[in-house]
Amino acid sequence: SQELEQSPQSLIVQEGKNLTINCTSSKTLYGLYWYKQKYGEGLIFLMMLQKGGEEKSHEKITAKLDEKKQQSSLHITASQPSHAGIYLCGADMNTDKLIFGTGTRLQVFP
Amino acid sequence: NAGVMQNPRHLVRRRGQEARLRCSPMKGHSHVYWYRQLPEEGLKFMVYLQKENIIDESGMPKERFSAEFPKEGPSILRIQQVVRGDSAAYFCASSPQGVPYEQYFGPGTRLTVT
Numbered sequence: 235s236q237e238l239e240q241s242p243q244s245l246i247v248q249e250g251k252n253l254t255i256n257c258t259s260s261k262t263l264y265g266l267y268w269y270k271q272k273y274g275e276g277l278i279f280l281m282m283l284q285k286g287g288e289e290k291s292h293e294k295i296t297a298k299l300d301e302k303k304q305q306s307s308l309h310i311t312a313s314q315p316s317h318a319g320i321y322l323c324g325a326d327m328n329t330d331k332l333i334f335g336t337g338t339r340l341q342v343f344p
Numbered sequence: 345n346a347g348v349m350q351n352p353r354h355l356v357r358r359r360g361q362e363a364r365l366r367c368s369p370m371k372g373h374s375h376v377y378w379y380r381q382l383p384e385e386g387l388k389f390m391v392y393l394q395k396e397n398i399i400d401e402s403g404m405p406k407e408r409f410s411a412e413f414p415k416e417g418p419s420i421l422r423i424q425q426v427v428r429g430d431s432a433a434y435f436c437a438s439s440p441q442g443v444p445y446e447q448y449f450g451p452g453t454r455l456t457v458t
Contacts, residue, residue: 240386265445269449274454275452276350276435276450276451276452277387277435277437277449278449279447279448279449282445282446322386324387324447326445329400330392330400330444331377331389331392331400331403332377332447333389334379334386335386337386
């Protein structure tokens, strides 16, 4: 079974709409990392969350980590076509590697 | 400061041939990670290396796959006798010493086995 579940798997929204992507773990997370992958390209680091209840924002993207440190959400406000891509959460579970979710494929149409 | 470099970006191999994927970490980074991304799937950890040392290879297939990170030069992921199922995007990430979770990713190498 997947240690890190992302939902939804895919999302199609109209430009200007808000959206939320979730990342849920069955274990306590020591850190949660959000990345964006443009189709056919590498990963771009977005944000890192380490403390329960932490929230960070960058431009129109906000990420939160819940108090229990088992769930994170990524919220995009007033989506733009430039937001399209695959969003991946990566978790630090106190091992020497990151565990990744399966990704959420976002499409934004005009 | 150049980011993580990977080459080639695209690699086509026939079944049975060998594939060599290279990764040059960011300057000052001493840790390298290799991940595989199969079509429509997430990133899967393969191996974690420091210079001249494999730290964790729990994600590496038992046969045909090997990785190294020599004292000088890039890290190499080597796949011998490739099969169609090896077709995937292979990503490399590097991190500074002591901060293994601060990983910076390269653009990936897309391997196609025909």
